[in-house]
Amino acid sequence: MDIAETIRGRRSIRKYQKKDVPDFVIEELLDLARHAPSSMNGQPWYFIVVRRDETKRRLAEIKNRYCPVEKRAYRADFIQDASAIIVVSVDKSRSYERGIENGVLAAASILLTAHERGLGSVYMSAYKADEPAVSEEIRKLLGIPEHIDPISIIPLGYPGEIPKAKKLQPLQGMVSHETFGR
Amino acid sequence: MDIAETIRGRRSIRKYQKKDVPDFVIEELLDLARHAPSSMNGQPWYFIVVRRDETKRRLAEIKNRYCPVEKRAYRADFIQDASAIIVVSVDKSRSYERGIENGVLAAASILLTAHERGLGSVYMSAYKADEPAVSEEIRKLLGIPEHIDPISIIPLGYPGEIPKAKKLQPLQGMVSHETFGR
Numbered sequence: 243m244d245i246a247e248t249i250r251g252r253r254s255i256r257k258y259q260k261k262d263v264p265d266f267v268i269e270e271l272l273d274l275a276r277h278a279p280s281s282m283n284g285q286p287w288y289f290i291v292v293r294r295d296e297t298k299r300r301l302a303e304i305k306n307r308y309c310p311v312e313k314r315a316y317r318a319d320f321i322q323d324a325s326a327i328i329v330v331s332v333d334k335s336r337s338y339e340r341g342i343e344n345g346v347l348a349a350a351s352i353l354l355t356a357h358e359r360g361l362g363s364v365y366m367s368a369y370k371a372d373e374p375a376v377s378e379e380i381r382k383l384l385g386i387p388e389h390i391d392p393i394s395i396i397p398l399g400y401p402g403e404i405p406k407a408k409k410l411q412p413l414q415g416m417v418s419h420e421t422f423g424r
Numbered sequence: 425m426d427i428a429e430t431i432r433g434r435r436s437i438r439k440y441q442k443k444d445v446p447d448f449v450i451e452e453l454l455d456l457a458r459h460a461p462s463s464m465n466g467q468p469w470y471f472i473v474v475r476r477d478e479t480k481r482r483l484a485e486i487k488n489r490y491c492p493v494e495k496r497a498y499r500a501d502f503i504q505d506a507s508a509i510i511v512v513s514v515d516k517s518r519s520y521e522r523g524i525e526n527g528v529l530a531a532a533s534i535l536l537t538a539h540e541r542g543l544g545s546v547y548m549s550a551y552k553a554d555e556p557a558v559s560e561e562i563r564k565l566l567g568i569p570e571h572i573d574p575i576s577i578i579p580l581g582y583p584g585e586i587p588k589a590k591k592l593q594p595l596q597g598m599v600s601h602e603t604f605g606r
Contacts (some may be wrong), residue, residue: 244540245425245430245456245536246452249536252461269595269599270428272595274427274432277431277592278431279434279436279535279546281495282495283590287598289598289599289600290600290601290602290603290604291602292602293602294602312464312520316464339553339554342524342528343547346524346529346532347532347547350460350528350529353529354427355427355428358427364461365525367525384602384603385604386604410467411467413451413454413455413458416454416469417454417470417471417472417473418470418471418472420472420475420479421472421567422568422569422572423567
């Protein structure tokens with residue numbers, strides 16, 4: 243699968259088969275993730291691989307509790323059925339004010355590689371800018387030190403659904419030349 | 425090139441050949457970028473393609489002026505030699521508080537596809553959380569409306585350098601199981 247196929251074929255998958263994703267596959271995803279660009283080449287990433295049901299349940303519970311009203315259709319319960327959940331975190335002291343970017347760039351590689359390897363995943367956030375309690379609770383649950391920020395939550399599993407075709411906005415309306423809207 | 429090769433081979437390129445990147449190649453990158461995941465499938469992206477020397481010069485000038493002291497080794501002058509600069513922006517009203525994530529996920533696709541197509545690029549930010557003047561000046565320069573946030577600046581060109589091998593931190597120190605540090 244080339245990059246165009248991988249990008250076009252990737253979808254957000256929220257239903258998983260009861261089938262374990264082997265450790266070596268996850269290790270390969272993370273091995274690639276650390277090739278992402280990072281501010282000042284700080285490589286500030288920490289990846290926590292969650293397999294335990296109780297921890298998955300509590301992660302889902304935190305996500306649900308702080309879910310904004312408009313996103314209630316996307317409850318996080320499904321992450322309990324993932325074979326593993328990767329929590330992508332970054333060391334603030336090596337992120338140069340770009341912790342979110344550094345985390346998301348690594349997460350993007352995980353999402354794409356997962357799809358190319360036949361796995362399903364979906365991008366989820368591990369913090370809320372206006373609600374520090376979210377990252378605080380995730381830190382506490384996973385024993386993450388204060389100087390490290392959890393950024394993304396990536397559940398991984400063999401897909402248990404084939405989502406309907408996504409309706410994409412036409413490219414034309416998104417692209418301008420030289421100045422906005424031209 | 426498969427996804428693993430693409431991810432491993434991609435590097436931040438800050439020197440470009442004097443050779444134009446054709447419009448259709450850029451269009452292909454942006455066509456793929458809009459397949460990125462976005463919060464609530466809001467697809468909030470706007471891509472502004474900058475080709476004019478004067479606009480490139482002013483973008484570099486803004487980046488340099490607000491460059492933090494510790495990043496002075498990375499001056500932005502080089503973006504003036506890029507064949508094109510993509511400014512990735514997002515409509516706040518369709519970003520559900522995840523404008524940065526939405527923008528960076530699309531930018532990640534651009535970086536990877538660019539590398540796979542033989543182009544060089546580098547991730548740069550189009551805002552500073554603690555300095556709203558940065559996005560304000562970029563908005564003004566490119567005529568971007570108030571409700572749209574510029575997130576990333578991606579210069580594109582045929583590589584004029586082969587960067588030295590990047591020293592990667594070992595994966596072992598980045599991965600924990602169940603709780604941080606285990």
